[in-house]
Amino acid sequence: MPAEAVVDLDAVAGNAAVLRGRLAGAQLMAVVKADGYGHGAVPAARAALAGGATWLGVAHVHEALALRRAGVTAPVLAWLLTPGLDLTAAVAADVDLSVAAPWALAEVAAAARATGRTAGVHLELDTGMSRGGSSPAEWADLLDAVAALVAEGAVRVRGTWAHFASADAPGDASVDAQLAAFAGAVATARSRGVEPGLLHHANSAAALFEPRARFDLARCGIALYGVSPAPDVATSAQLGLVPAMTLTARLAHVRAVPAGAGVSYGLTHVVTRATTLGLVPLGYGDGLPRHASSGPAGAGAVLVGGRRRPVLGRVCMDQVVVDLDGDRPGPGEPVVVFGAGEAAGRPAEPTAQDWADAAGTIAYEVVTRIGPRVPRRWTGAVAGGAA
Known part of the structure; x- marks a missing residue:
């Protein structure tokens, strides 16, 4: 998938x-x-x-x-x-x-x-x-x-x-x-x-x-x-809670672009330097908030190759473009859209709260709106018979 x-x-x-x-x-x-x-x-x-x-x-x-x-x-x-x-x-x-x-x-x-x-x-x-x-x-x-x-x-x-x-x-x-x-x-x-x-x-x-x-x-x-119900008061990690959902994908396409290239619908983002872009096959049709598109308030980000990669341009229905900053991972490279992050000892990993902050919403909405087009897989010792 x-x-x-x-x-x-x-x-x-x-x-x-x-x-x-x-x-x-x-x-x-x-x-x-x-x-x-x-x-x-x-x-x-x-x-x-x-x-x-x-x-x-x-x-x-x-x-x-x-x-x-x-x-x-x-x-x-x-x-x-x-x-x-x-x-x-x-x-x-x-x-x-x-x-x-x-x-x-x-x-x-x-x-x-x-x-x-x-x-x-x-x-x-x-x-x-x-x-x-x-x-x-x-x-x-x-x-x-x-x-x-x-x-x-x-x-x-x-x-x-x-x-x-x-x-x-x-x-x-x-x-x-x-x-x-x-x-x-x-x-x-x-x-x-x-x-x-x-x-x-x-x-x-x-x-x-x-x-x-x-x-x-x-x-x-x-x-x-x-997910912390009050992240400004205490984070999930501070409360001893571990986010249970990790949303993953694989890069569908990687390409180099020159300085001045516009990105995604409306060309609302223009890269200021030559870079590489990755295409992640998830979008607002799958539940990613469109308000996490890049803009003055920031943008959503994913993890590729151990580094956070920011969204560039608008989040589309089925896909989103991220800045690979000149790196050239191949198509199929694993992507973590959000996961447990700091609460699981992975501070570079974006969390649902990070996406909520980028979109001006709450993490409740981010995890709840991940749609049925995205299959679920349950893991853990208690997963036997749970599905």
């Missing part, structure tokens, strides 16, 4: 163990939504469980059901419901569902009655992010409806949760405000006869940087894959 994404499942398991060690007794929910942030949901789930995770989290019901079809039996929470979903398969498969509004609770209860089972629910509260979750004004009414359905036996409350807006900025005032709102909501639940179950508010950043937010369970996504 012209390119592949190699996923080190031992790194995923090791990162899970690091996170579990930071949680001071709280459980770890490994978030494997979006196909495990591009790493493969089923292999990542199995590796995370091997590393000490006890729960799995996904956004959508179909993601949870894919885990069940693959034989994954660990507790799974799916948290993004829309009206009209068929929830019976999820309830029958013992997938927990998040509810934040009466309509969602009613649809979960209907699925429970249809299957003759009690549905596990997690109550989502908006503590200040203004995204998902029950608003404080609606919380009491939701609790009363929950209490009635618990008494009926249609649902059981397995958890109560919320999400931070700015946990990646330790000390931000919003963190204190959200924690206070969460504590108040939990107290209200108990006062209205609803036991809240497992309390979970922490994402990767809060799990690592905010001990007060760890509660009973922490939902960790990006850190599980070895």
Whole structure:
């Protein structure tokens, strides 16, 4: 293949163990939504469980059901419901569902009655992010409806949760405000006869940087894959995390060009000296960010022959041109687009964070958007049966 994404499942398991060690007794929910942030949901789930995770989290019901079809039996929470979903398969498969509004609770209860089972629910509260979750004004009414359905036996409350807006900025005032709102909501639940179950508010950043937010369970996504949730605060290496994905390719073409040659679409880059160029058969159609094209803010870079080679000109759909600086490796020469870098003792190797910095985005987006045209290969001692 012209390119592949190699996923080190031992790194995923090791990162899970690091996170579990930071949680001071709280459980770890490994978030494997979006196909495990591009790493493969089923292999990542199995590796995370091997590393000490006890729960799995996904956004959508179909993601949870894919885990069940693959034989994954660990507790799974799916948290993004829309009206009209068929929830019976999820309830029958013992997938927990998040509810934040009466309509969602009613649809979960209907699925429970249809299957003759009690549905596990997690109550989502908006503590200040203004995204998902029950608003404080609606919380009491939701609790009363929950209490009635618990008494009926249609649902059981397995958890109560919320999400931070700015946990990646330790000390931000919003963190204190959200924690206070969460504590108040939990107290209200108990006062209205609803036991809240497992309390979970922490994402990767809060799990690592905010001990007060760890509660009973922490939902960790990006850190599980070895990427720092707050690189300005601490790098992956400083956190003891190892990036699990290495995106590789092989040079498709090498050519010499004279000074003054324009490069790629629009000829937006003109070389100022004679050099050699390498063609890497990956582009924005495979997930490389087009915003990492060369320009005043810098550019993405790859590793060829032990040296970083910057992108020249625009990132194209299927390919990108890099500056080989007069070197003449042959076509087929291995290319590391990004990998574990410093966290694996390879400081010259670009990382997903480097590409994110070049594109003005976050590393979450870089790893998650590597598309299906790039095959995955899973390695490591825990890889047996993981795929």
